[in-house]
Amino acid sequence: xxxxxxxxxxxxxxxxxxxxxxxxxxxxxxxxxxxxxxxxxxxxxxxxxxxxxxxxxxxxxxxxxxxxx
Amino acid sequence: xxxxxxxxxxxxxxxxxxxxxxxxxxxxxxxxxxxxxxxxxxxxxxxxxxxxxxxxxxxxxxxxxxxxxxxxxxxxxxxxxxxxxxxxxxxxxxxxxxxxxxxxxxxxxxxxxxxxxxxxxxxxxxxxxxxxxxxxxxxxxxxxxxxxxxxxxxxxxxxxxxxxxxxxxxxxxxxxxxxxxxxxxxxxxxxxxxxxxxxxxxxxxxxxxxxxxxxxxxxxxxxxxxxxxxxxxxxxxxxxxxxxxxxxxxxxxxxxxxxxxxxxxxxxxxxxxxxxxxxxxxxxxxxxxxxxxxxxxxxxxxxxxxxxxxxxxxxxxxxxxxxxxxxxxxxxxxxxxxxxxxxxxxxxxxxxxxxxxxxxxxxxxxxxxxxxxxxxxxxxxxxxxxxxxxxxxxxxxxxxxxxxxxxxx
Numbered sequence: 001x002x003x004x005x006x007x008x009x010x011x012x013x014x015x016x017x018x019x020x021x022x023x024x025x026x027x028x029x030x031x032x033x034x035x036x037x038x039x040x041x042x043x044x045x046x047x048x049x050x051x052x053x054x055x056x057x058x059x060x061x062x063x064x065x066x067x068x069x
Numbered sequence: 070x071x072x073x074x075x076x077x078x079x080x081x082x083x084x085x086x087x088x089x090x091x092x093x094x095x096x097x098x099x100x101x102x103x104x105x106x107x108x109x110x111x112x113x114x115x116x117x118x119x120x121x122x123x124x125x126x127x128x129x130x131x132x133x134x135x136x137x138x139x140x141x142x143x144x145x146x147x148x149x150x151x152x153x154x155x156x157x158x159x160x161x162x163x164x165x166x167x168x169x170x171x172x173x174x175x176x177x178x179x180x181x182x183x184x185x186x187x188x189x190x191x192x193x194x195x196x197x198x199x200x201x202x203x204x205x206x207x208x209x210x211x212x213x214x215x216x217x218x219x220x221x222x223x224x225x226x227x228x229x230x231x232x233x234x235x236x237x238x239x240x241x242x243x244x245x246x247x248x249x250x251x252x253x254x255x256x257x258x259x260x261x262x263x264x265x266x267x268x269x270x271x272x273x274x275x276x277x278x279x280x281x282x283x284x285x286x287x288x289x290x291x292x293x294x295x296x297x298x299x300x301x302x303x304x305x306x307x308x309x310x311x312x313x314x315x316x317x318x319x320x321x322x323x324x325x326x327x328x329x330x331x332x333x334x335x336x337x338x339x340x341x342x343x344x345x346x347x348x349x350x351x352x353x354x355x356x357x358x359x360x361x362x363x364x365x366x367x368x369x370x371x372x373x374x375x376x377x378x379x380x381x382x383x384x385x386x387x388x389x390x391x392x393x394x395x396x397x398x399x400x401x402x403x404x405x406x407x408x409x410x411x412x413x414x415x416x417x418x419x420x421x422x423x424x425x426x427x428x429x430x431x432x433x434x435x436x437x438x439x440x441x442x443x444x445x446x447x448x449x450x451x452x453x454x455x456x457x458x459x460x461x462x463x464x465x466x467x468x469x470x471x472x473x474x475x476x477x478x
Contacts, residue, residue, distance in 0.1 A: 009438075010242065012242070031405070033397075036436070
């Protein structure tokens with residue numbers, strides 16, 4: 001089974017950028033500081049980092065979702 | 070006329086068709102049941118609001134949900150600036166739209182029908198209200214008209230649901246989608262008025278009849294809004310699968326000027342060079358496979374003396390202005406793209422602008438709560454593909470050949 005996927009609630013997200021700090025393998029920031037997430041499931045070896053990034057988001061805008069979209 | 074279904078009968082421009090004429094011409098409305106959903110699935114009818122989602126599949130999803138009696142939200146908020154087809158349909162054939170809504174309510178078990186009509190579509194709302202007065206009491210009691218704000222995003226389905234719930238016509242983060250949790254938390258079927266009018270015909274005459282209306286492998290007819298360099302601009306119904314050039318010649322009366330490109334699908338659509346466009350079949354699925362979109366059926370023909378770069382800049386400026394301003398990538402990314410394309414169009418480009426707009430528009434897709442940024446980015450990318458020389462001329466020399474043509478004329 002594929003791992004969970006990362007989702008950003010774009011209305012909540014205010015571009016704090018912690019996700020890109022904690023998970024640069026999957027998240028980079030655009031020219032205005034808003035996250036661009038690599039599509040596809042989170043690889044198993046990044047699972048812990050992904051969970052930490054989700055927990056660190058000050059606006060609770062980053063989520064891990066099981067089963068595609 | 071052969072191949073015409075929604076706009077057959079009295080001249081659509083002469084006002085609404087009365088209930089008696091409608092019933093005499095088309096016969097009584099059949100009873101909807103599970104077999105209607107099966108017929109819709111076989112018909113290959115796709116939503117005509119722009120997303121082209123299969124109608125039968127959507128109805129089945131709503132009918133299969135728990136969480137209270139579903140709601141049918143009839144989407145008549147035509148926000149696309151170039152489109153007129155939903156208004157013409159509501160004004161001329163309100164009973165066909167109400168028939169489709171009645172079938173939808175019966176098929177999904179809805180207790181409430183909302184007619185969500187643009188507040189600037191006064192004639193359309195008036196025709197629907199007058200038609201509603203001629204409908205059975207049970208139908209009148211469960212139906213109400215809701216005036217949608219006159220904004221581009223107000224017609225987006227989550228914005229429509231939020232407006233009914235909270236009085237704010239802004240998109241919400243999905244999931245949940247309206248079919249899961251919509252008006253008053255109930256499963257909600259949001260369906261464009263043209264889609265429902267087709268359902269009213271399929272309910273009467275069957276999915277086989279509908280499929281046979283199309284050309285080749287295509288199914289049914291579509292309402293197009295033709296505009297730009299055509300002799301007969303306006304709303305026309307054509308068989309799906311008709312080549313674009315044939316539709317422009319027969320329905321549109323041919324070209325008024327030589328044309329360099331066509332904007333297919335409206336402001337969220339794609340620019341296609343005239344050379345490619347003429348043979349394209351008007352069919353949502355085929356166009357999508359070729360990287361284009363029929364969107365809400367707008368076909369805007371650009372005359373040769375008008376500049377595609379300038380038109381693209383104008384559209385992007387409008388779309389940036391119409392952003393709901395809820396999501397960072399749309400506010401900042403789309404805003405910056407519109408500004409850069411504006412500089413390129415007006416001859417004041419910065420050296421990095423052309424590279425920037427390519428990168429920014431590539432990064433925009435999928436990064437809004439709704440598809441507003443996706444649509445704008447797709448339109449720009451198609452413009453870069455259709456007008457490569459014009460963009461280069463504008464960027465490097467500050468002008469393009471079309472502008473020179475216009476000044477000479």
